[in-house]
Amino acid sequence: MMEKTLSGFCRDLLDDEPYRQSLDPEGLAARFVDYFGLSARPTLEELTALAQRAGFGTVQEGQMDGLKGAHVGQPGGEYHIYHREDLWEGSKSHTVLHEMYEIVLECMAEIHSPGMAVPSGPNPVICQQAERFAAAALMQPDIFLSYAQASGLDVAAIHDVFGCAYSSAALRLAEVVRDPPLLVVLYERTERGDPAGWTDPAVLRARVVKRTAGFGPRRSRLLNGRRGGMPRKDKALPSGSLAERAAHSDSAEYAEADGMAAIARPVVWKGRLAKVIVVAVPWERRSVLEPQLGRLQRPYPRFNPRAATAAS
Numbered sequence: 660m661m662e663k664t665l666s667g668f669c670r671d672l673l674d675d676e677p678y679r680q681s682l683d684p685e686g687l688a689a690r691f692v693d694y695f696g697l698s699a700r701p702t703l704e705e706l707t708a709l710a711q712r713a714g715f716g717t718v719q720e721g722q723m724d725g726l727k728g729a730h731v732g733q734p735g736g737e738y739h740i741y742h743r744e745d746l747w748e749g750s751k752s753h754t755v756l757h758e759m760y761e762i763v764l765e766c767m768a769e770i771h772s773p774g775m776a777v778p779s780g781p782n783p784v785i786c787q788q789a790e791r792f793a794a795a796a797l798m799q800p801d802i803f804l805s806y807a808q809a810s811g812l813d814v815a816a817i818h819d820v821f822g823c824a825y826s827s828a829a830l831r832l833a834e835v836v837r838d839p840p841l842l843v844v845l846y847e848r849t850e851r852g853d854p855a856g857w858t859d860p861a862v863l864r865a866r867v868v869k870r871t872a873g874f875g876p877r878r879s880r881l882l883n884g885r886r887g888g889m890p891r892k893d894k895a896l897p898s899g900s901l902a903e904r905a906a907h908s909d910s911a912e913y914a915e916a917d918g919m920a921a922i923a924r925p926v927v928w929k930g931r932l933a934k935v936i937v938v939a940v941p942w943e944r945r946s947v948l949e950p951q952l953g954r955l956q957r958p959y960p961r962f963n964p965r966a967a968t969a970a971s
Contacts, residue, residue: 665714669766684788688795703752720744728754734769749822756793794827811950814936833869839944840873844937854931863896879917920945
């Protein structure tokens with residue numbers, strides 16, 4: 660059996676004219692998984708071996724000056740992929756795939772236009788595409804969808820099972836699940852590093868805010884508290900919202916209001932509040948959240964933003 664290589668993969672993509680015209684990270688990830696025979700839940704060890712075997716280069720740990728990863732080398736030559744040594748396992752896998760995506764683009768450009776200079780420095784658009792590619796390769800649609808549904812659209816459970824970042828799990832939920840329509844919001848601490856150095860009270864901002872087609876409400880005090888409207892990226896945890904109530908109770912909070920059902924779950928790391936995850940679906944589809952409701956029992960209380968604010 661012929662060994663599958665980086666250059667062979669790139670040539671296959673370039674030979675597929677219709678596909679080349681609509682190259683997208685999701686589709687490229689599917690092709691990548693199929694071509695290289697990646698497992699349903701790729702590990703760092705598997706990706707490291709693939710990189711060496713297929714010509715992506717060696718994978719090494721290094722000091723990255725704030726970056727999670729990088730690669731050095733030129734198409735047709737030897738590459739090295741680096742990831743920061745203090746990352747946890749799932750983040751290392753994600754970083755390696757991110758760099759593999761960028762190497763594929765460089766290799767395709769070299770094959771298509773030999774001798775063309777490869778742009779240096781980070782490109783925000785390509786970095787965003789590489790993030791989507793890595794998430795799609797680690798959380799492949801069929802297995803991801805099955806687990807997401809079985810878990811009750813539980814971002815924390817997805818994080819645990821797939822060994823991925825919470826932000827990747829939240830984004831993937833909105834990318835893969837089409838029924839029911841949903842909104843997912845991830846609030847995170849502004850501080851990084853060990854919780855021992857965190858300050859109180861916690862300042863959380865929305866890092867991920869994604870809604871899928873068909874999720875109708877445009878204004879909700881359930882989701883956005885006294886501000887009304889809907890959550891927006893980079894905004895602080897809204898006062899009077901279900902998310903704020905979960906942050907103060909240190910437990911999952913569920914409520915039905917504004918034509919929807921929503922659950923907010925805090926994530927505690929080393930005894931400190933690190934994140935709050937919110938998932939909302941249309942009220943008539945509320946049963947899909949049942950698997951993650953845990954100890955909460957019916958009848959569920961209707962949301963009272965005044966009570967949430969008073970509890971804070």
